[in-house]
Amino acid sequence: MARxxxxxxxxxxxxxxxxxxxxxxxxxxxxxxDVFGNWDPTLAFVMGGAILPMAVAWQFxxxxxxPVTGGSFPAPLDTKLERNLVLGSVLFGIGWGLAGLCxxxxxxxxxYAGPGGLVFLAAMLTGMWLAPMLRAxxxxxAQPE
Amino acid sequence: xxxxxxxxxxxxxxxxxxxxxxxxxxxxxxxxxxxIGGLVDGSGHSTAAERIVFLAGVLGLPILLTPLFxxxxxxxxxxxxxxxVAGLFVGVGTRIANGCTSGHGVCGISRLxxxxxxxxxxxxxxxxxxxxxxxxxxxxx
Numbered sequence: 001m002a003r004x005x006x007x008x009x010x011x012x013x014x015x016x017x018x019x020x021x022x023x024x025x026x027x028x029x030x031x032x033x034d035v036f037g038n039w040d041p042t043l044a045f046v047m048g049g050a051i052l053p054m055a056v057a058w059q060f061x062x063x064x065x066x067p068v069t070g071g072s073f074p075a076p077l078d079t080k081l082e083r084n085l086v087l088g089s090v091l092f093g094i095g096w097g098l099a100g101l102c103x104x105x106x107x108x109x110x111x112y113a114g115p116g117g118l119v120f121l122a123a124m125l126t127g128m129w130l131a132p133m134l135r136a137x138x139x140x141x142a143q144p145e
Numbered sequence: 146x147x148x149x150x151x152x153x154x155x156x157x158x159x160x161x162x163x164x165x166x167x168x169x170x171x172x173x174x175x176x177x178x179x180x181i182g183g184l185v186d187g188s189g190h191s192t193a194a195e196r197i198v199f200l201a202g203v204l205g206l207p208i209l210l211t212p213l214f215x216x217x218x219x220x221x222x223x224x225x226x227x228x229x230v231a232g233l234f235v236g237v238g239t240r241i242a243n244g245c246t247s248g249h250g251v252c253g254i255s256r257l258x259x260x261x262x263x264x265x266x267x268x269x270x271x272x273x274x275x276x277x278x279x280x281x282x283x284x285x286x
Contacts, residue, residue: 004171009197011202013163014175014247019207019217021156022149027220033272036281042153047250049157049209050164054255057165065202067172074174079259088242089249089264095234098227098279098286100220102246103239104177106232107200109219111208116221120232127236128185135241 002069015108023047024109026100027092084138164252171195176248177203178239183251186240222286227279 023046042130061073096102099120101109106121113120120135164175180196182190189196207217222228234254239245242264244253249268279286 003171003195004198006166007199008202010163010167010170010175011199012206013159013166014177014199015203015206016210017156017159017161017163018203019156019210020159020214021153022217023153023156024217024219025208026222028149030276030280030286033269033276034280035273036277042149045150045153046157046160047254049154050161050251051255053161053165054168054209054251057168058256060169061172067168068170069172071172073168073172077256077258077260081260081263084241085243085260085264086267087238088238089267090238090271091234092238092242092245093268093273094275095231095236095238096246096268097272097275098234099222099231101231101236102177103181103244104203104247106235107177107181107203108207108223109217110204110206112211112216113219113221113250116223116225116228117219119219119225120221120228120235123232124236125181125185125236127233128182128240129236130233131182131237131240132186132188134237135210138241 005070014104017046017050018105018108021049024101024105024113029100029102029105030097082136087138160247161253161255163254164247167199168252174248174252176244176252178245179243179248182236182240210260226283227286 005129009046022042028040028042031117032043037100067073101120110117167173167175180199184193184196246266249261249264254265
């Protein structure tokens with residue numbers, strides 16, 4: 001139960017932050033990416049504002065403590081840079097620029113994005129469903145037997 | 146314009162506080178694509194309840210805030226083909242890269258993760274090129 005309460009609080013803060021910051025407005029996201037157009041720096045303020053409390057939280061995990069609801073903190077940093085990290089990020093970036101939406105805002109804006117928001121979400125969920133199969137295929141290409 | 150930046154900073158801090166609550170409270174990294182994707186492909190089956198509750202908060206708070214602040218216009222395109230292609234790319238890409246703007250961007254950069262920083266550089270570069278191509282060259286968005 002405690003884990004669910006934490007998840008609800010975290011999701012509520014995330015959702016209200018996405019709403020208030022304007023990150024569910026595709027014009028603001030595409031405006032940030034559009035350096036050759038009317039560039040909008042708002043996204044940098046959002047990123048900076050979000051990184052500050054998170055950096056403090058990461059320091060907390062280095063102390064000899066456990067998460068409040070038990071369990072353990074995430075594994076130490078993975079420093080491996082592989083092809084999928086770059087390839088996936090490039091694919092994500094193309095879609096992000098095209099629609100101006102990433103996964104968080106796609107959920108946060110669902111109540112006011114109209115049919116377009118639902119279409120984007122359905123396509124995104126389909127992509128997420130297909131991804132494990134594509135990743136398995138990519139891995140086979142990487143290591144031919 | 147400056148008001149937008151201040152709201153961006155305030156909203157960003159709320160996003161970061163959400164990530165901090167999730168990390169310190171449940172020991173988990175707040176990445177939207179991971180939380181959603183784990184439900185879609187079944188990899189997050191054992192934590193399905195907390196994922197659903199988290200997403201209910203993400204969806205629900207904007208509904209509660211809309212009457213107070215007025216609706217945000219999403220300015221989402223009405224070109225359904227663009228939305229389908231973009232959604233597929235975002236879904237596939239974030240899962241293959243194992244993270245998106247929240248997981249790699251906010252949670253990764255804040256712990257000085259090299260993977261998070263590399264991912265963020267590549268999705269911003271690709272996003273910038275995507276806007277140049279589809280807006281300024283092809284004119285579809």
